[in-house]
Amino acid sequence: MADHEDPKTGKKNKGTSKEVCGYPLSIFFIVVNEFCERFSYYGMRAVLVLYFKYFLRWDDDLATSIYHTFVALCYLTPILGAIVADSWLGKFKTIIYLSIVYAIGQVAMAVSAIHDITDTDRDGTPNNMTFHVVLSMVGLFLIALGTGGIKPCVAAFGGDQFGDHQERQRRTFFSVFYLCINGGSLLSTIITPILRAQNCGIYSKQKCYSLAFGVPAALMVVALVVFIVGSGMYYKAKPEGNIMGDVCKCIGFAISNRYKHRSKQYPSREHWMDWAEDKYDKLLIAQIKMVLKVLFLYIPLPMFWTLFDQKGSRWTLQATTMDGNFGAIVIQPDQMQTVNPILILTLVPIMDSVIYPLIKKCGLNFTPLKRMTVGMFLAALAFVCAAVVQIEIDVSRKHLTYFNLTQFVNGMNKPVNVSTSEVVFGQIEKFHYSNYSQIRNGRATFFLQSGQLSCAFSRDFGFGSSYTFFIPSTLSLGSNCQESITGAEDIKPNSVHMALQVPQYFFITAGEVMFSVTGLEFSYSQAPSNMKAVLQAGWLLTVAIGNFIVLIVAEVAKLPKQWTEYVLFASLLLCVCIIFSIMAYFYTYIDPTEIEAKFRRNVGDDDDDKNDKQRKLEMEMMKRDLDRSDDEHYKGKQTKM
Numbered sequence: 001m002a003d004h005e006d007p008k009t010g011k012k013n014k015g016t017s018k019e020v021c022g023y024p025l026s027i028f029f030i031v032v033n034e035f036c037e038r039f040s041y042y043g044m045r046a047v048l049v050l051y052f053k054y055f056l057r058w059d060d061d062l063a064t065s066i067y068h069t070f071v072a073l074c075y076l077t078p079i080l081g082a083i084v085a086d087s088w089l090g091k092f093k094t095i096i097y098l099s100i101v102y103a104i105g106q107v108a109m110a111v112s113a114i115h116d117i118t119d120t121d122r123d124g125t126p127n128n129m130t131f132h133v134v135l136s137m138v139g140l141f142l143i144a145l146g147t148g149g150i151k152p153c154v155a156a157f158g159g160d161q162f163g164d165h166q167e168r169q170r171r172t173f174f175s176v177f178y179l180c181i182n183g184g185s186l187l188s189t190i191i192t193p194i195l196r197a198q199n200c201g202i203y204s205k206q207k208c209y210s211l212a213f214g215v216p217a218a219l220m221v222v223a224l225v226v227f228i229v230g231s232g233m234y235y236k237a238k239p240e241g242n243i244m245g246d247v248c249k250c251i252g253f254a255i256s257n258r259y260k261h262r263s264k265q266y267p268s269r270e271h272w273m274d275w276a277e278d279k280y281d282k283l284l285i286a287q288i289k290m291v292l293k294v295l296f297l298y299i300p301l302p303m304f305w306t307l308f309d310q311k312g313s314r315w316t317l318q319a320t321t322m323d324g325n326f327g328a329i330v331i332q333p334d335q336m337q338t339v340n341p342i343l344i345l346t347l348v349p350i351m352d353s354v355i356y357p358l359i360k361k362c363g364l365n366f367t368p369l370k371r372m373t374v375g376m377f378l379a380a381l382a383f384v385c386a387a388v389v390q391i392e393i394d395v396s397r398k399h400l401t402y403f404n405l406t407q408f409v410n411g412m413n414k415p416v417n418v419s420t421s422e423v424v425f426g427q428i429e430k431f432h433y434s435n436y437s438q439i440r441n442g443r444a445t446f447f448l449q450s451g452q453l454s455c456a457f458s459r460d461f462g463f464g465s466s467y468t469f470f471i472p473s474t475l476s477l478g479s480n481c482q483e484s485i486t487g488a489e490d491i492k493p494n495s496v497h498m499a500l501q502v503p504q505y506f507f508i509t510a511g512e513v514m515f516s517v518t519g520l521e522f523s524y525s526q527a528p529s530n531m532k533a534v535l536q537a538g539w540l541l542t543v544a545i546g547n548f549i550v551l552i553v554a555e556v557a558k559l560p561k562q563w564t565e566y567v568l569f570a571s572l573l574l575c576v577c578i579i580f581s582i583m584a585y586f587y588t589y590i591d592p593t594e595i596e597a598k599f600r601r602n603v604g605d606d607d608d609d610k611n612d613k614q615r616k617l618e619m620e621m622m623k624r625d626l627d628r629s630d631d632e633h634y635k636g637k638q639t640k641m
């Protein structure tokens, strides 16, 4: 495909192959790939914390810690992916290779969740937990490497497919791309908890985590195949060299050069990065200054993600102590996470087409940084709601799980076999009792069989309840089990309804739309042309740090009551929100293309033998452009906050 560069702007004009309605056909494969990949990622993530708790039998704190370590890793690896793609393999090959690693990781997770592999005594629980723990940790590491590594590449690779005559289509592509992320996430967070709630197994039936991980694994294979099928149609830009390496070297040189010239006899320079001018290109230095300005602004941002990503851990664990019976449907605790993508798919269009234009009509300049500040505030509010719900649960709660547990006491003078369609209690000896077994919420039918005697009875089970059933000594052939068998309620069902989590989901998602969607666009618009991926990786790094903060705060604070932890996180984000609003007030928006064009023009003018005095004057003006704070408006021009 043709690829011409405009010497003045440095922009590439790609020739395009097949187009459909003005869009390159290759985009279709990239969008479908993203949908399947996000299905795979979010589907696996939705059931992860419950897998830790109920399969690996970890406590809430360990489950939460490992969950956030995994999420943090997923957002640390984009830097690796960006470096590999830019300096070595190119985006296409990086996506292919890392997708294979990713799919292997998902398969490892699915295998690790097959309890029968080590269930030598066939009692339904694994006998070699180390095997399951090690395999799942290896799987999670490979997934983190894959999903994070391809993250900065896929969106940028999609963007690469458009020529400069397709600016409008490229913008639409990014919106569709975001909707695909949340479409995939929505479907998978509905489906995988349903799969997990099924009972499966060879020797004994248990919750089917292997299927809940297996389907995301299959979707990752589909994602890879779809991406490969489109390979003949892609525009594959050659790696442009290790820009991250150049940036680090240039910054390192500026610092060491500044240190070498620390004596007063050397005149100071306007910006510390100017000390790199002795060796490095002025354009590169100007670009690094732009990036550093944005990165400085990113410092408080991880706190938002600290709260945001607790949807999948603390909030899901909170839902396990609530009642998910919505009448016509019963919602699983991990399915509550679907509220987020549902709200994203509705709120993004509402914000873009109603709320933001309305605010603009009221004469308010709701700039990206103002939106992000409001987003942080809303996330803090979400945690206040979570704390209120938690207090409500603590007042009513008698126990800690959403499973229903049932045991039988055999009062007869002979053994009896008890089972449901999913659970086998086994043979209960005379005057003995069975172990507690997990029963699905809703109505369950029990089948009793003892010699000639065979009967059935049904009972309704509320979320989290526990019962002991007594089989009377008088039970005989022809008895009505429904009436004869009595039950004692050991633990009352959960009484606080899961619907009470909706307000906290609403505020966190409204916060996400204002913070995350705006932040992504802000990172793109304020980045120099050759460092868009670097800033994307920097943006994703804030997600990683945010997840590490959860670990640190939860570990250091060790608060006895869960609601106090929610209040602590809300207060921390509120403080950070105030700090960010002050930093944002002093931020000056720039137009990187304009600044870069000025530097490039200057290089061109060099060739025309421009006199030194004039060139110095222009350089001064350019530097001022970068550093000044003026009151022009955002979008193309410059503005504060």
Ligand SMILES: CC(C)C[C@H](NC(=O)CN)C(=O)O
Pocket: 038, 181, 182, 185, 340, 341, 344, 512, 516, 543
């Ligand atoms: C905000 C994430 C870092 C990016 C995005 N997530 C969502 O849209 C979740 N609603 C993703 O790429 O997964």
